[in-house]
Amino acid sequence: MATAPEIDAPADPLEAFRSEAREWLAANFDPDLRGKDNSMSAVEGPNDDTPEQAAWKNAIGAKGWSVPTWPKEYGGGGLSRAEARVLQEEMAKVGAWNPMGGSMGVMMFGPTLLEYGTEEQKQEHIPPIVRGELRWCQGYSEPGAGSDLASLQCFAEDHGDHYVVNGQKTWTSGGQWADKCFMLVRTDKSKKHEGITFLLCDMTSPGVEVKPIQLISGSSPFCETFFTDVKVPKGNRVGAEGQGWTIGKRLLQHERNSLGGGGSSASRLFAGAPLSALAKKYVGVDAEGRIADGELRSKIIKHEMDMRAFALTLRRVQLDAKSNSGPSAATSIMKNVGARIMQERSELLIEIRGMAGLGWEGEGFDEDALKDTRHWLFGKAVSIYGGSSEIQNNVIAKRILGMLDHQ
Amino acid sequence: MAILTEEQTMLRDMAREWADNESPVTAFRKMRDAAPAEMFDAEAWKAQAEMGWAGILVPEAQGGVEMGFVSLGAVLEQLGRTLTATPLAATSAATAAIVLGGSEAQKAAWLPRIASGEVVATLAVDEGPRFAPDRISASVSGGKLSGTKEFVTEGDSAGLFVVAAADGLYLVAGDDAGVSRSARYLADSRSHAQVVFDGAAAEKLADGGADLLIKVTDRAAAATCAEMLGMAEAAFAQTNDYLKTRVQFGQVLASFQALQHRMAKMFTELELMRSAVEGAFEAIDANRPDVPQSVSLAKAIAGDTLNLVSREMVQLHGGIGMTDEHDAGFYLKRARVLETMWGNASWHRERFARLGGY
Ligand SMILES: Cc1cc2nc3c(=O)[nH]c(=O)nc-3n(C[C@H](O)[C@H](O)[C@H](O)COP(=O)(O)OP(=O)(O)OC[C@H]3O[C@@H](n4cnc5c(N)ncnc54)[C@H](O)[C@@H]3O)c2cc1C
Numbered sequence: 011m012a013t014a015p016e017i018d019a020p021a022d023p024l025e026a027f028r029s030e031a032r033e034w035l036a037a038n039f040d041p042d043l044r045g046k047d048n049s050m051s052a053v054e055g056p057n058d059d060t061p062e063q064a065a066w067k068n069a070i071g072a073k074g075w076s077v078p079t080w081p082k083e084y085g086g087g088g089l090s091r092a093e094a095r096v097l098q099e100e101m102a103k104v105g106a107w108n109p110m111g112g113s114m115g116v117m118m119f120g121p122t123l124l125e126y127g128t129e130e131q132k133q134e135h136i137p138p139i140v141r142g143e144l145r146w147c148q149g150y151s152e153p154g155a156g157s158d159l160a161s162l163q164c165f166a167e168d169h170g171d172h173y174v175v176n177g178q179k180t181w182t183s184g185g186q187w188a189d190k191c192f193m194l195v196r197t198d199k200s201k202k203h204e205g206i207t208f209l210l211c212d213m214t215s216p217g218v219e220v221k222p223i224q225l226i227s228g229s230s231p232f233c234e235t236f237f238t239d240v241k242v243p244k245g246n247r248v249g250a251e252g253q254g255w256t257i258g259k260r261l262l263q264h265e266r267n268s269l270g271g272g273g274s275s276a277s278r279l280f281a282g283a284p285l286s287a288l289a290k291k292y293v294g295v296d297a298e299g300r301i302a303d304g305e306l307r308s309k310i311i312k313h314e315m316d317m318r319a320f321a322l323t324l325r326r327v328q329l330d331a332k333s334n335s336g337p338s339a340a341t342s343i344m345k346n347v348g349a350r351i352m353q354e355r356s357e358l359l360i361e362i363r364g365m366a367g368l369g370w371e372g373e374g375f376d377e378d379a380l381k382d383t384r385h386w387l388f389g390k391a392v393s394i395y396g397g398s399s400e401i402q403n404n405v406i407a408k409r410i411l412g413m414l415d416h417q
Numbered sequence: 418m419a420i421l422t423e424e425q426t427m428l429r430d431m432a433r434e435w436a437d438n439e440s441p442v443t444a445f446r447k448m449r450d451a452a453p454a455e456m457f458d459a460e461a462w463k464a465q466a467e468m469g470w471a472g473i474l475v476p477e478a479q480g481g482v483e484m485g486f487v488s489l490g491a492v493l494e495q496l497g498r499t500l501t502a503t504p505l506a507a508t509s510a511a512t513a514a515i516v517l518g519g520s521e522a523q524k525a526a527w528l529p530r531i532a533s534g535e536v537v538a539t540l541a542v543d544e545g546p547r548f549a550p551d552r553i554s555a556s557v558s559g560g561k562l563s564g565t566k567e568f569v570t571e572g573d574s575a576g577l578f579v580v581a582a583a584d585g586l587y588l589v590a591g592d593d594a595g596v597s598r599s600a601r602y603l604a605d606s607r608s609h610a611q612v613v614f615d616g617a618a619a620e621k622l623a624d625g626g627a628d629l630l631i632k633v634t635d636r637a638a639a640a641t642c643a644e645m646l647g648m649a650e651a652a653f654a655q656t657n658d659y660l661k662t663r664v665q666f667g668q669v670l671a672s673f674q675a676l677q678h679r680m681a682k683m684f685t686e687l688e689l690m691r692s693a694v695e696g697a698f699e700a701i702d703a704n705r706p707d708v709p710q711s712v713s714l715a716k717a718i719a720g721d722t723l724n725l726v727s728r729e730m731v732q733l734h735g736g737i738g739m740t741d742e743h744d745a746g747f748y749l750k751r752a753r754v755l756e757t758m759w760g761n762a763s764w765h766r767e768r769f770a771r772l773g774g775y
Pocket of ligand 1: 147148149150151152153155156157158180181182183184232391394395396397398399400401404663665666670673675676732733734735736737739
């Protein structure tokens with residue numbers, strides 16, 4: 011070991027940054043806010059921040075540390091990956107959370123616009139994302155275009171200096187709370203992939219109408235979104251006309267990457283009390299102090315080991331990735347493993363708590379248990395949205411393993 | 418399919434037709450949205466009693482038809498398919514307790530009222546959120562029962578409780594002054610209540626022997642398995658139909674081999690589930706000594722299979738399956754409750770191992 015390169019050995023500048031981060035957190039993060047973030051706020055809509063929460067959000071937004079590695083010129087933190095990791099460690103130590111971390115602007119749209127947007131578009135759209143001032147939603151799916159996204163029909167007609175959009179989107183998460191929508195539209199009906207264009211639409215434009223849809227978890231985080239003669243200025247087109255599929259797919263990679271644990275929303279869903287302690291409480295212990303139910307014990311152990319292997323793989327993928335190369339082929343693998351582990355965890359929580367783990371509302375349940383019931387149900391979507399597990403497996407089989415299409 | 422007598426076949430077909438026509442899933446949705454205090458469909462329960470289903474386990478002498486568990490299972494399976502919300506399963510479990518362990522006077526007092534549908538009856542066993550028949554602390558002294566029972570099915574409306582106390586099973590009338598109930602709303606939108614017995618007048622079921630509680634909870638588990646079988650079957654069939662109609666990439670989803678093999682696997686598991694569940698009913702009707710093993714086999718396999726099918730139902734429907742407007746969520750939520758009831762798959766595998774000397 012002595013001769014191995016010491017990847018993790020702290021270089022001095024990093025240590026200097028560590029103290030800077032520590033001091034800044036001490037000055038700006040109120041320890042009373044520890045654990046007070048709402049991990050579902052990205053899907054359940056804005057909740058009214060307390061003055062303390064709002065102050066924290068303003069502070070981290072102004073500093074650009076809500077998106078630590080984004081360039082400073084657009085309000086980002088301008089940190090290196092190593093510095094960003096240090097920041098994350100220091101935040102974890104004091105229980106600080108990123109209020110913007112789960113937003114579509116941060117996870118998906120921002121990174122894509124930084125890559126494909128014009129200078130003007132970046133200046134206009136990135137800073138409000140960094141400060142959490144505007145909410146974005148994703149107008150991709152349509153009733154007939156889910157997994158087969160490229161068959162989308164929502165049409166944008168060229169009217170010189172603007173487009174006129176007509177059609178329907180569905181499953182638009184946060185559509186009812188969003189200020190803006192990044193969307194894929196068809197500008198050419200004669201081609202499938204090359205006929206798609208990437209547009210940015212103001213949700214307050216005349217002709218945009220949203221209808222919330224209720225989920226099995228009881229919340230209404232997504233909408234049917236209707237577009238009737240909606241004017242979108244040409245300046246709101248990202249990339250060239252017909253280039254939307256390439257850009258849209260890139261955004262999906264960012265989405266999958268963040269869902270697979272690369273982003274903060276997924277890691278927050280993994281947080282919580284260790285399952286073994288909960289199991290001992292509900293199931294009891296045997297003479298040797300182990301979880302009394304042997305089968306449950308092995309299930310929990312398998313889950314904990316899968317989680318560790320997942321975390322190690324995430325780290326390996328991150329170390330492998332050359333800086334700035336963005337999400338790689340591993341994205342699909344990580345999304346599927348992340349989804350599976352998250353769902354297994356929820357199922358285990360129910361199994362451990364028995365009937366108390368299936369509470370819906372009202373008296374007789376503790377708050378954590380009620381939250382976990384809703385998470386269990388909402389979590390069934392993780393293997394569906396952002397490209398379902400089946401579609402990721404197709405990507406792995408075809409793009410990574412070189413397997414062939416069904417003839 | 419178990420070999421059914423002509424009578425049983427008629428009963429099953431009638432139940433199927435009734436469930437399809439009179440009690441489709443839209444009826445469950447209506448009940449859920451209206452959320453009546455009893456948390457079941459009172460009209461449907463009345464109709465079931467009129468058709469004689471409440472008396473399937475009740476001897477003819479007390480106004481029932483005494484057709485046994487294979488028959489009851491055939492009916493409950495049909496009701497499970499459409500998620501019919503009535504207290505038939507709970508009442509049947511309590512009925513089995515009285516038939517097995519009640520005195521002639523107790524039978525005469527309660528069974529005719531159960532068979533006619535006048536009284537909803539239920540078992541009250543667990544004192545915590547997990548099935549634990551070996552951890553009963555409710556006790557009786559001087560004919561008065563005290564203790565708290567958790568998540569009692571149909572506890573909101575039951576007119577009769579069969580209560581497990583430390584020294585045996587007791588009958589407690591629902592309108593006794595010592596009985597109080599608080600609703601517990603679970604994800605499945607059915608009735609589950611905490612029931613507190615505070616010096617309630619209790620009459621012991623004296624004739625059942627020392628293992629009466631186990632006999633009774635085995636019958637309750639078997640009834641649950643019947644409902645699970647119907648649910649798994651319906652969830653599977655709906656998914657299969659959907660895959661044949663939904664088009665993506667210019668083809669119906671049913672043309673993708675990745676999905677075909679998953680459906681084929683589920684279909685195979687369902688066949689095993691049916692055999693195990695029907696095997697338990699047959700063991701009960703024949704009063705065989707291996708009822709405990711048969712029930713544990715059925716409940717463990719039913720739990721795992723329904724869990725799989727209900728998860729796949731949501732997954733394979735994609736975004737639609739995540740919406741409340743679609744029925745997939747109802748199957749998913751009810752599945753986990755039934756899985757938990759009367760011992761989950763782990764509990765029953767553990768008991769199966771113990772009984773077999775593993
Ligand atoms: C909670 C939630 C939030 C969402 N948020 C958004 C959003 O903000 N914006 C947005 O645009 N969309 C959003 N979506 C939509 C999501 O991207 C789609 O649901 C998803 O792409 C699947 O499409 P579908 O629902 O039409 O399912 P379908 O494409 O009809 O698929 C049904 C099933 O068939 C499988 N399948 C399909 N094709 C194949 C194949 N070739 N091989 C094997 N299996 C296949 C699928 O994996 C799935 O299991 C959201 C969905 C959910 C559930």
